[in-house]
Amino acid sequence: MVYKIPSLIDNKLSPRAKDLIEKLDDFVKNDCIPSEALYYEQLGKGEKRWKIIPPVMEKLKKKAQSLGLWNLFLSKDYPEGANLSNLEYGMMAEIMGRSLRIAPEATNCSPPDTGNMEVFAKYGTPAQKSRWLVPLLRGEIRSAFAMTEPNVASSDATNIETSIQRIGNEYVINGRKWWISGSGDPRCAVYLVMGKSDPKNQSSHRQQSLVIVPANTQGVQVMRPLTVFGYDDAPEGHCEIIFKDVRVPVENIILGEGRGFEIIQGRLGPGRIHHCMRCIGAAERGLDLMLTRVTDPSRRTFGKLLAEHGTVKADIAKSRMEIDQARFLVLNAAHMIDKVGAKRAMKEIGMAKAIVPTVLLNVLDRSIQAHGAAGVSGDTPLAYMYALGRTLRLADGPDEIHIQQIGKLELRRAKEIKEKSEVKSINVSKL
CATH class of the missing domain: 1.20.140.10 (Butyryl-CoA Dehydrogenase, subunit A, domain 3)
Structure with missing residues (x-):
């Protein structure tokens, strides 16, 4: 089935966007969906699934890059992006959704990396972008966003209890997070961690900060992957993580204290x-x-x-x-x-x-x-x-x-x- 652009918005799309939609439709239909069985076969069973990146995924990523189907999500608001509107990307994301597990990663458009890349692109310093955004855009590493906590109603983000305390030239982080998607991936190199740096601030929306925590930092303990109706989504997973006396330099704050x-x-x-x-x-x-x-x-x-x-x-x-x-x-x-x-x-x-x-x-x-x-x-x-x-x-x-x-x-x-x-x-x- 060839993707049909809704007639009401056909005139709102650039010729380049239409070309990408056609290429992506073909790529998902003829490459991603037929590769799903092989992906799971290469992933295998047991504990090794948390250490293996199926070779077919890397093959698909190379082909997507060669076709220009890469980092399509980052809108024209960012110089690092694909210079597409959200409306144009909307139809492309729909096409990717036909192969939910394969196509988004194959095009480097999969969550939580997309949201994290947007954070770095929108709020990051030049140094933060150089260290984290560039390798994420290249698909060399992956990332996770650590906000949800098991002991509070996290749908209200002002409830979070993880502590971010400044001591000298470092932030010390203590807390427990869970449902941290992507944190089980062996390529996950960085966490964006939400916590309270000013719990006594009169504004409940100015108490939180967001800090960058390299995944190999001492004190970061990935406890277990959680399952969704029995599915563990290896190798990415949705993990429970403890941050115990985790120390990062003050330069790892994003945007500033109280801006989380x-x-x-x-x-x-x-x-x-x-x-x-x-x-x-x-x-x-x-x-x-x-x-x-x-x-x-x-x-x-x-x-x-x-x-x-x-x-x-x-x-x-x-x-x-x-x-x-x-x-x-x-x-x-x-x-x-x-x-x-x-x-x-x-x-x-x-x-x-x-x-x-x-x-x-x-x-x-x-x-x-x-x-x-x-x-x-x-x-x-x-x-x-x-x-x-x-x-x-x-x-x-x-x-x-x-x-x-x-x-x-x-x-x-x-x-x-x-x-x-x-x-x-x-x-x-x-x-």
Whole structure:
């Protein structure tokens, strides 16, 4: 299936972006998806999976680089980027989402590296960029973002308890983090660690700082990988980490003390949309698998093809409608980021983040149902895709946080609405 650019935005894309979309579509369809089985075969089983980088991934990365399909995520706001708009990248991320495990890494567009690279690009000093951003952009190392903690409700980032204390020319870090994606990867060379440097500050949003911690720093202890519905996502993983008397030079602070909350808001805006973009691609693949299954001549029940049953047709129709609605919601959010910036596009970003992962889960659930027992097995990618999709209702803020924020933003319009004559109360009995 060739990716079709939505007609409403075709004229908003540069010729270069259209060319990249065509190349990426071919690369994902003919290189990434066919390589998935080999990737898992090379990864193997047991503990060695945490030390192996499947050779097929490195082969795919070289091909992606040769095609110019590299670091596409970093927008035209940054000189290090691919000079694409968020809207243009939106369609590319959707295409990558059809091969969630392979394509993003093969193009150096996979989280958490994308968000971390944006932090370095937006807030880093020249020295920080030279040491960390350059090798990340080259795909030579990987990174992790350490914010979530097991002992507090981390959906409210002001709750975090990890201590960042300045002693002389060093910061000393103590705390426990978990669900730190990418931290199990043998290539993970650096953590961005969120903690409290000024816990007594009257502003709860000025208490936090973000510091750079090289992964091999003394006192960093990776305790265990955590699983999502039984999947451990080796070799990247989602690990629990203890930082015990970890010392880094003061030059490792990003932007300055008390700026941590500001940084994570800048990091998460585009990143949330990247997740949603990939969800659309994953949903499309789920629907494709369903269509293939229900039109298989060998799959008949009660004398009919599965596709001939009304309930199956309804599931297909619902999936098509939901995916297309979700796509335009995401592309609108991307367009608003381009137009007014992520901070002023929070409502559009929040709506996409609250809705799109659920759409993905709905589509995958219907596809799983159409596949019967095979749908929940490892014989199809559906169960794993469902596990990945379910985490996105929690990652980068749970649904409830975004819904609450959307409600607040809408309520701000109440005064203006009341002042408009066309919405004033009307006494119908006098008409």
